[in-house]
Amino acid sequence: MYRYDEFDHKFVAERAAEFRDQVRRRLAGHLTEAEFKPLRLMNGLYLQLHAYMLRVAIPYGTLGSRQMRQLAMIAEKWDRGYGHFTTRQNIQFNWPKLKDVPDIIDALAEVEMHAIQTSGNCIRNTTSDPFSAVAPEEVEDPRITAELIRQWSSLHPEFTFLGRKFKIAVTGSEEDRTALKLHDIGVQVVKRDGEVGYRVMVGGGMGRTPMIAKELRDFVPRQELLPYLEAALRVYNLHGRRDNKYKARIKILVHELGIDAYREQVEAEFASMDREAIAAPAEEVERIRAYFQPPKLSERASESPLIERMKSADPSFAKWIERNTFPHKIPGYVAATVSLKPIGGAPGDATAEQMRVIADLAEIYSRDEMRVTHEQNIVLPHVAIDDLYRLYKGLSGIGLDAPNKGLVTDIIACPGLDYCALATARSIPVAQRIAERFADNDRQAAIGPLQIKISGCINACGHHHVGHIGILGLDKAGVESYQITLGGDATETAALGERTGPGFSYDEVPEVIETIIDTYLDLREHPRETFLQAYRRTGMAPFKEALYAAA
Amino acid sequence: MAKAFEPAVITANDLVEGTAVFLTPEGWSADVSKAMVALTPEQAEEFDALGQRHVQENVVVEPYRVVVLLDSGKPVPKLRREQIRAAGAPTFAYGKAA
Amino acid sequence: MRLLDRTGEIDDLWPAVTDELPLAGRALVPFAMLDEALKSGLELGVDVPNTIDPAKLTRYFGRLAMISVDFPGFADGRGFSIGRKLRAEGFLGRLRASGPVISDQFTYLLQCGFDEVALPDDVAARQPIEDWIAQLGLITSGYQRGIDGRGSILDQRWSGR
Numbered sequence: 001m002y003r004y005d006e007f008d009h010k011f012v013a014e015r016a017a018e019f020r021d022q023v024r025r026r027l028a029g030h031l032t033e034a035e036f037k038p039l040r041l042m043n044g045l046y047l048q049l050h051a052y053m054l055r056v057a058i059p060y061g062t063l064g065s066r067q068m069r070q071l072a073m074i075a076e077k078w079d080r081g082y083g084h085f086t087t088r089q090n091i092q093f094n095w096p097k098l099k100d101v102p103d104i105i106d107a108l109a110e111v112e113m114h115a116i117q118t119s120g121n122c123i124r125n126t127t128s129d130p131f132s133a134v135a136p137e138e139v140e141d142p143r144i145t146a147e148l149i150r151q152w153s154s155l156h157p158e159f160t161f162l163g164r165k166f167k168i169a170v171t172g173s174e175e176d177r178t179a180l181k182l183h184d185i186g187v188q189v190v191k192r193d194g195e196v197g198y199r200v201m202v203g204g205g206m207g208r209t210p211m212i213a214k215e216l217r218d219f220v221p222r223q224e225l226l227p228y229l230e231a232a233l234r235v236y237n238l239h240g241r242r243d244n245k246y247k248a249r250i251k252i253l254v255h256e257l258g259i260d261a262y263r264e265q266v267e268a269e270f271a272s273m274d275r276e277a278i279a280a281p282a283e284e285v286e287r288i289r290a291y292f293q294p295p296k297l298s299e300r301a302s303e304s305p306l307i308e309r310m311k312s313a314d315p316s317f318a319k320w321i322e323r324n325t326f327p328h329k330i331p332g333y334v335a336a337t338v339s340l341k342p343i344g345g346a347p348g349d350a351t352a353e354q355m356r357v358i359a360d361l362a363e364i365y366s367r368d369e370m371r372v373t374h375e376q377n378i379v380l381p382h383v384a385i386d387d388l389y390r391l392y393k394g395l396s397g398i399g400l401d402a403p404n405k406g407l408v409t410d411i412i413a414c415p416g417l418d419y420c421a422l423a424t425a426r427s428i429p430v431a432q433r434i435a436e437r438f439a440d441n442d443r444q445a446a447i448g449p450l451q452i453k454i455s456g457c458i459n460a461c462g463h464h465h466v467g468h469i470g471i472l473g474l475d476k477a478g479v480e481s482y483q484i485t486l487g488g489d490a491t492e493t494a495a496l497g498e499r500t501g502p503g504f505s506y507d508e509v510p511e512v513i514e515t516i517i518d519t520y521l522d523l524r525e526h527p528r529e530t531f532l533q534a535y536r537r538t539g540m541a542p543f544k545e546a547l548y549a550a551a
Numbered sequence: 552m553a554k555a556f557e558p559a560v561i562t563a564n565d566l567v568e569g570t571a572v573f574l575t576p577e578g579w580s581a582d583v584s585k586a587m588v589a590l591t592p593e594q595a596e597e598f599d600a601l602g603q604r605h606v607q608e609n610v611v612v613e614p615y616r617v618v619v620l621l622d623s624g625k626p627v628p629k630l631r632r633e634q635i636r637a638a639g640a641p642t643f644a645y646g647k648a649a
Numbered sequence: 650m651r652l653l654d655r656t657g658e659i660d661d662l663w664p665a666v667t668d669e670l671p672l673a674g675r676a677l678v679p680f681a682m683l684d685e686a687l688k689s690g691l692e693l694g695v696d697v698p699n700t701i702d703p704a705k706l707t708r709y710f711g712r713l714a715m716i717s718v719d720f721p722g723f724a725d726g727r728g729f730s731i732g733r734k735l736r737a738e739g740f741l742g743r744l745r746a747s748g749p750v751i752s753d754q755f756t757y758l759l760q761c762g763f764d765e766v767a768l769p770d771d772v773a774a775r776q777p778i779e780d781w782i783a784q785l786g787l788i789t790s791g792y793q794r795g796i797d798g799r800g801s802i803l804d805q806r807w808s809g810r
Contacts, residue, residue, distance in 0.1 A: 007802040018787040030776055033612045035751050049636050052569035082646040097568050151792040157760035158733050161726025237730045277795035284803045417632055418641035429643050478630055
């Protein structure tokens with residue numbers, strides 16, 4: 001894991017002091033709310049429906065036990081004892097007071113964390129693959145690049161007052177677990193003729209105008225990445241629209257100019273730059289790389305007689321292993337997903353106690369390391385197969401043993417009308433009702449891989465556009481109404497879901513989901529044909545028929 | 552045709568605490584039932600102005616009107632969003648280990 | 650209008666001219682008047698909107714002692730890119746950011762190549778000069794390379810090793 005050196009420490013400490021001073025000046029009236037708002041947002045502080053909300057960055061989703069325990073401490077000391085892990089690998093505290101936030105920021109800095117640029121019209125937390133350093137097929141640990149981008153994007157003097165927010169994701173694998181094509185810029189580490197470089201995608205995004213990113217360059221040499229990003233951002237900053245908040249993202253610029261014209265401008269800018277002056281020195285990349293040396297895991301037998309015995313003795317454990325573990329590049333190990341989707345819980349929420357237990361388990365069984373996923377779960381990346389039962393028992397003691405990774409109850413949901421000032425409908429209670437209806441683990445397993453994603457408004461924080469089943473909550477004359485989309489996909493085969501037709505009421509949603517799933521179960525050709533495969537084969541018609549024909 | 556005026560109260564967030572508050576005769580309170588109800592457009596404008604003054608004085612931020620229904624004289628927000636906000640908490644048990 | 654730079658409040662040496670050019674001395678003219686003003690012997694500055702293509706100014710660099718870039722609102726950050734681009738293209742004169750920017754942007758402005766800030770009176774009244782000067786000492790280093798007047802952490806890490 002990356003560790004701060006003296007420079008990083010000083011930078012974050014200065015930023016914390018700056019924010020403390022901004023709060024002071026706000027309370028003294030030197031800054032109006034209009035002026036303070038972008039400053040607090042760039043330090044992760046929102047004003048939500050009930051209270052302030054602080055969004056803390058978990059850069060590329062990687063977290064150590066000491067950091068997780070500090071998050072638990074913050075939750076207890078300054079909040080209401082829990083936090084919410086988000087789709088962009090951040091954690092949100094829902095109830096801090098403005099006067100306490102400078103202290104919270106200081107407490108974060110103590111463990112090499114911050115809330116810099118987790119909101120605002122600037123470059124946001126750079127996200128990455130939760131299976132970095134695990135996935136067998138990855139070209140290189142993408143977090144080396146993500147950390148480089150984290151540093152470069154932090155308080156970039158030119159790009160801190162952009163037209164709109166700017167999200168970057170980095171993956172090192174062809175198989176995409178970062179929703180890369182739904183980012184303003186997606187960076188894929190690739191290898192060409194033995195040389196490691198980057199494929200750069202641009203102009204993806206969700207919100208009210210969802211778009212799949214297009215390829216900007218098939219190969220950017222490693223040492224030219226930062227100047228290339230700088231050129232791409234400069235063209236956006238100068239030419240992106242600012243007349244309409246909803247048309248200010250780079251996806252609209254790319255769409256209106258066309259990818260070829262945008263690329264031409266970026267290349268011209270890039271060519272005119274003093275690229276060497278901007279690029280990171282090679283020794284700096286190597287310095288960062290040293291922090292991401294794979295843990296020294298000694299190869300072990302991939303079959304564990306102990307675990308096989310426990311699987312027969314404890315069928316729920318067998319189900320959990322089946323669903324919640326992922327193969328590791330080192331034989332004898334797996335990455336284990338801790339589901340933050342217990343039936344009836346709020347997706348992505350964890351109590352301070354749960355955070356501490358996860359931290360303890362990570363310390364004992366996963367080389368002190370955790371990853372936050374965009375599906376709002378936690379991954380323990382380096383677990384010896386022999387330790388899985390002990391890990392599992394530790395998780396079941398605090399209600400985090402749901403064997404539902406990637407299944408119908410592993411639902412992504414935004415905070416919705418229960419917390420969010422922008423929301424138009426509830427989303428967490430919808431997720432809870434759906435999960436309760438499909439609570440039976442055998443039934444979930446029989447349905448197979450199925451992603452439901454729920455957003456409580458058009459801004460699409462719950463990624464509904466790319467849910468296999470997407471649910472969008474709207475307000476129709478004071479009544480919540482839910483639009484359903486089918487066939488969305490957030491991976492390398494990214495696709496936007498298609499609307500089924502008119503929306504449904506809050507109370508109807510669980511039944512509607514059941515109808516869709518029953519339709520799928522009826523029409524699938526064999527038990528291994530997934531929902532998405534079946535939908536791609538049949539199209540919308542049978543689902544539409546099932547949902548609307550009876551009415 | 553102009554939309555008929557509906558009774559409204561003024562809400563905002565407390566600058567320091569962040570909590571949702573309502574304008575009452577004794578200042579701002581988290582309790583919506585104590586809020587002053589504007590029964591005419593003129594009254595609502597008067598309350599708006601009071602809210603804006605408290606913004607200038609750095610007491611609250613982002614004040615706006617909330618349409619209410621009167622339940623034995625006490626204001627109750629009409630829309631679900633405002634009901635949730637006035638309740639001061641989500642509609643489900645939050646922050647609990649499942 | 651209040652004018653300031655990293656030393657504090659300063660005098661405005663650039664009279665803004667929008668119609669009749671003076672006979673001698675300095676003039677800050679709008680971009681639309683620039684070609685006309687070039688025919689004079691005046692020491693010239695030009696006032697440009699933040700929608701200008703900075704490349705359009707390059708050919709005037711030899712005759713321009715000052716460029717004032719408009720910031721219509723503090724949240725409109727196009728001027729930051731314009732400043733950096735003008736410096737990258739070789740502009741060596743005085744660079745001014747003109748508009749209701751806030752003290753929290755001061756170091757960013759300086760790092761993007763600006764020398765001075767011209768503030769409207771109402772903003773200046775709310776933001777004491779001390780806030781601007783204090784800002785300079787808050788964040789003392791940054792990660793980006795190729796930024797005006799500041800070494801990068803990326804280089805500092807390796808210097809003296």
